[in-house]
Amino acid sequence: MATKVITLALATAFLAAGCVAFPENDYYDGRYDGRGYDYHYDQDHRYNRQRWQYEQQRKRLEMERRRQEVRHRHWEQQQDLKQQRKSISAQRQKQTEAQRKRRQAAEQQRKKAQQNHSGHRSWNDRHRPQQQSHRGHRRD
Numbered sequence: 001m002a003t004k005v006i007t008l009a010l011a012t013a014f015l016a017a018g019c020v021a022f023p024e025n026d027y028y029d030g031r032y033d034g035r036g037y038d039y040h041y042d043q044d045h046r047y048n049r050q051r052w053q054y055e056q057q058r059k060r061l062e063m064e065r066r067r068q069e070v071r072h073r074h075w076e077q078q079q080d081l082k083q084q085r086k087s088i089s090a091q092r093q094k095q096t097e098a099q100r101k102r103r104q105a106a107e108q109q110r111k112k113a114q115q116n117h118s119g120h121r122s123w124n125d126r127h128r129p130q131q132q133s134h135r136g137h138r139r140d
Helices: 002-021 039-137
Strands: none
Touching: none
16 A cells, blocks of 8 residues: 555656656747737736726825815814804993993982982981971971
């Protein structure tokens, strides 16, 4: 059994080495020639490279478009924020002005009331002695 295995191994080695060293066809003579070169491979490779370049360019353009979109959205948001700040500032100014006018009106009313009250006191002061004199005469 061992002799059969050894014989089979030697035969396989001899045949394999012989086929490589002494090919039967005349095609391979140890040098490169273009007879067996497939030129479609180059065309396919160029086509694949062009397609890859086109894809890369398309991706670059898409990324640039997205960046511009993001920048534009950011700019719009900034403009909206500025507008909101302006409107809030205008509202605050209106509120402050309205409060100032209310305070002025309240102050004017208070002054008027104080003047009317002062005038009323002087009338009371003028008539009080008469009332007291009437009371004093009536001693029941």
